[in-house]
Amino acid sequence: METMTAVAFLEPGRLGVVERPKPIPRAGEAVVRITTTTICGTDVHIVKGEYAVRPGLVLGHEPVGVIDALGEGVGPDYHVGQRVIVGAITPCGQCFYCLNGSHSQCGGPLGGWRFGNTIDGAWAEFLLVPDARANLAPIPDGLSDEDVLLVPDIFSTGLSGAESGGVRIGDAVVVFAQGPIGLCATAGAKLMGASLIIGVDSDPVRLAMSRRMGADVALDFTQVDVVAEVRRLTGGGADVTIEALGTQQTYESALRCLRPGGTLSSLGVYSGKLEMPYDAFAAGLGDHRIVTTLCPGGKERMRRLIATVESGRFDPLPLITHRFALDDIVEAYDLFSNRRDGVLKVAIRP
Numbered sequence: 001m002e003t004m005t006a007v008a009f010l011e012p013g014r015l016g017v018v019e020r021p022k023p024i025p026r027a028g029e030a031v032v033r034i035t036t037t038t039i040c041g042t043d044v045h046i047v048k049g050e051y052a053v054r055p056g057l058v059l060g061h062e063p064v065g066v067i068d069a070l071g072e073g074v075g076p077d078y079h080v081g082q083r084v085i086v087g088a089i090t091p092c093g094q095c096f097y098c099l100n101g102s103h104s105q106c107g108g109p110l111g112g113w114r115f116g117n118t119i120d121g122a123w124a125e126f127l128l129v130p131d132a133r134a135n136l137a138p139i140p141d142g143l144s145d146e147d148v149l150l151v152p153d154i155f156s157t158g159l160s161g162a163e164s165g166g167v168r169i170g171d172a173v174v175v176f177a178q179g180p181i182g183l184c185a186t187a188g189a190k191l192m193g194a195s196l197i198i199g200v201d202s203d204p205v206r207l208a209m210s211r212r213m214g215a216d217v218a219l220d221f222t223q224v225d226v227v228a229e230v231r232r233l234t235g236g237g238a239d240v241t242i243e244a245l246g247t248q249q250t251y252e253s254a255l256r257c258l259r260p261g262g263t264l265s266s267l268g269v270y271s272g273k274l275e276m277p278y279d280a281f282a283a284g285l286g287d288h289r290i291v292t293t294l295c296p297g298g299k300e301r302m303r304r305l306i307a308t309v310e311s312g313r314f315d316p317l318p319l320i321t322h323r324f325a326l327d328d329i330v331e332a333y334d335l336f337s338n339r340r341d342g343v344l345k346v347a348i349r350p
């Protein structure tokens with residue numbers, strides 16, 4: 001039996017490099033040899049034990065690689081040796097949720113998120129891809145691995161914050177938290193035609209990157225009253241606010257910054273209790289919309305986002321700040337989870 005190197009969640013606080021059998025694809029599946037992957041904030045929640053997964057599970061849900069083997073029925077659109085990405089979310093395309101347009105909730109709540117959640121993920125030499133025909137997205141020749149590294153999750157999620165918020169040409173948009181996802185939400189607001197984009201964070205590196213990704217104004221919440229400043233800059237409130245962190249403070253500020261009729265688009269993962277003070281949303285009568293989104297996946301979503309990178313409409317490379325070998329992932333994780341050295345995203349190569 002062939003084996004491969006992978007990185008697994010062992011117990012809260014502990015990752016380990018492990019040997020695993022190399023996967024063999026069954027009908028409808030594919031095996032991708034991973035050439036580049038990365039670490040997500042969600043992986044940090046998992047390693048800390050804040051989001052429970054099975055001990056021994058291989059983590060990672062951001063795969064870039066080359067098709068190594070195809071199961072029965074996956075061809076002829078794909079071939080061994082083809083460069084592909086796979087979304088963090090791998091919908092089946094056939095269940096109740098998929099056929100009702102909620103692909104990310106495939107099979108039930110959060111069910112479309114399989115890699116590094118319910119099945120082995122991309123922190124490995126090889127990845128088994130379920131429902132391969134719905135999920136393998138070819139990489140055009142002109143693009144490098146790093147050009148498409150953020151597409152499976154971070155770019156798809158961040159952009160969806162602006163899309164779900166229904167950003168229109170000329171809108172004023174506020175994005176709370178300028179980590180990798182918030183920065184992609186900022187870029188998304190710009191792509192969708194917002195005329196005023198306000199990025200909020202406290203980290204000077206992230207505030208500078210916010211401007212680079214399209215923010216007109218970058219606010220440091222430790223220095224200014226963000227709600228008052230947004231009201232002043234927008235003349236009464238933003239059309240769309242995007243929450244990209246998952247805390248009571250950012251959620252509540254996102255609500256308080258909205259104009260009547262505005263939309264709060266929530267991307268953050270919350271834990272514990274989330275409160276909605278009545279005065280922050282006009283006692284519930286302010287015609288506000290609150291929408292939530294889990295990263296959209298599937299090959300057509302991936303194709304659109306790859307096209308956005310290929311056309312030069314979005315340049316992800318400034319967000320990839322560090323590079324590591326898979327064997328050094330514990331070191332990479334330490335850097336990423338402690339946000340040292342201006343880190344945004346790390347490229348990991350098996």
Ligand SMILES: [Zn+2]
Pocket residue numbers: 040041042043061088153154
């Ligand atoms: Zn992620």
Ligand SMILES: [Zn+2]
Pocket residue numbers: 091092093094095096097098099105106107
């Ligand atoms: Zn489905």
